[in-house]
Amino acid sequence: MRWGSQLAVGLRPVVDLVYPPRCPLCGGAIAAQEGLCGDCWSLLDIPARGIAGCEEHGGVAVHAATYYNDASRRLVLAYKHGGKITLAGLLARLMAARLPDPAQADRKPLLVPVPLHRWRLWQRGFNQAALLAHELARLGKGEVLVDALMRQRRTPSLGGLGREARERALAGAIAVNPKRASVIAGRAVVLVDDVFTSGATTRACIAALGGAGARSIAVACFARVDEAATIRDVWTGPSRRGLRPENETPEAF
Incomplete structure (x- = not known):
């Protein structure tokens, strides 16, 4: 110890x-x-042990600790908007239970948090995804690359926007940090976030990581919106299925 x-x-x-x-x-x-x-x-609505909280979405594995319901929503809101950042440990432990152990101890996957714009980071005081990534690393699930992705410009709130409007708002907003591109190339990457809605932000992150040559990409989240659409065609274009409005959490605009 x-x-x-x-x-x-x-x-x-x-x-x-x-x-x-x-x-x-x-x-x-x-x-x-x-x-x-x-x-x-x-x-908490925890996925059945048989599927280990992992479902395939267009070739991207989504490892979810829970399905999004009232209980998980309240935990996320307390963590992200209520200032209870100590909840990061609890949420990450539940996430870690659904993530496979790294196949090679010396080649652990990169844990990449969904980025915040610097103004949002200043307002909130922390990046909730980055704290979860650090906790997952502490639990042996990978290596944190906290600045792998950058939100290059401030985007408007996505709540209430239609799918095409969300895509336009995020076009070019998320990119790989040029200083980290060589680290990402050829590596397995786990994109870390608190809530997975299969929305525009997730697709933008996956597209940027794929463009940098990531060998594989998975998503790890605390809560997954059960009726979210898939992320198929993430490198060639978004699916046309409808989604809930995307924001910090599906209802918190």
């Missing part, structure tokens, strides 16, 4: 005394920090 981990374990009783562990969904008492009570655990 590393020194930092030993210190954290040693301080845990003090932290629990000052801040008694509470379930982030209902506020009830729980045994340890970064957990849920039994009743709230049962509210």
Whole structure:
């Protein structure tokens, strides 16, 4: 155990005394920090173990810890908009349980977070996808390349926009960081985000990574919108199936 981990374990009783562990969904008492009570655990819609939370979408594997429902939505909103960034550990542990272990210890996949524009990053104070990526790396699921992708210009809120309008808004907005292109080429990449809706942002990220020569691309998320459309034709053009309006979360505009 590393020194930092030993210190954290040693301080845990003090932290629990000052801040008694509470379930982030209902506020009830729980045994340890970064957990849920039994009743709230049962509210999460977790994919069947048989499919390991992974479904194929046009050749892109989507590894989801949960399906998007009221319970997962409340966790995401508390994490991203409620300032409870300590939830990153809980969300990432659930995500890690659905991700396969790296085939080669010395060639782990690159964990690439969906990027925020610098103004959005300044307003929020953190990139929720980047925190999840760092937690996944700590759990042995890959190597973080936090600046692999760049959001080159500020885009308008995508909530309420039609599919073609979303595509136009994001056209050219997301690109591979030229300084990281050589690192991405030939590597397996896991695109990390909190919620997967199979929308314009995801397609733009996948297209940029594919254009940089990524050997394979998968998506890891905490919650997946069950009725989201597929990402087929991601290198040749978007599918014409309809999607929910895309934003931070499907309803949070």
